[in-house]
Amino acid sequence: NAGVMQNPRHLVRRRGQEARLRCSPMKGHSHVYWYRQLPEEGLKFMVYLQKENIIDESGMPKERFSAEFPKEGPSILRIQQVVRGDSAAYFCASSPERGTQETQYFGPGTRLLVL
Amino acid sequence: AQSVTQLDSHVSVSEGTPVLLRCNYSSSYSPSLFWYVQHPNKGLQLLLKYTSAATLVKGINGFEAEFKKSETSFHLTKPSAHMSDAAEYFCVVPLGNTPLVFGKGTRLSVIA
16 A cells, blocks of 8 residues: 655745645545645644645635645646745645544655745 | 743763653643654654553653643653664644644664
8 A cells, every 4th residue: 555645855946936745545534634744843734634625724824835636647836936935845744534533654755845 | 822942952862771752742731642753854764652542651762752631742752762763853732633743853873
């Protein structure tokens, strides 16, 4: 059973470009979470999605960031018009069910560098 | 609101000596609590989780943690450090029903 997969592992963008980060959850998992890790900090929650639904986007910046989890295919975190402050590691996690007892399984992350 | 405080940003131990990574939580009820480990440039791996079944929780790689409600603590320990334990460790508590709240992390260095 493959774990959570993220691609690309590393992404370099110039200011103003778009960044698309992909996440394929573990098989059988229908809940996906995105987190951002800034240098020297812990992970910060961004958004929680189920198939075709955004459940909680309280941690998502109001502008330039969007996320989706279509019926078919991976979850996508999209950052438009990137700025240097978007440089960070973005982690995706998945779980089979919702709830505080459920373990979230993390992918290896996408490290975004904005030049 | 739930939160966690990791008391040390960096801990350094000699190989073969005990490890203690401290975590205090703030919650209005007995929460679930997790410890995750992150090796350099890697994703996060679950070490162990507390879900109120037992106060002493055993995890992978010889780590364990004890939930102490009276002290609101969930410290991570290991009797004997190994070089491969060098990593960043995060104490984590769920916020509400789903998102995880991470502590700022403790970097563990193991000296040969």
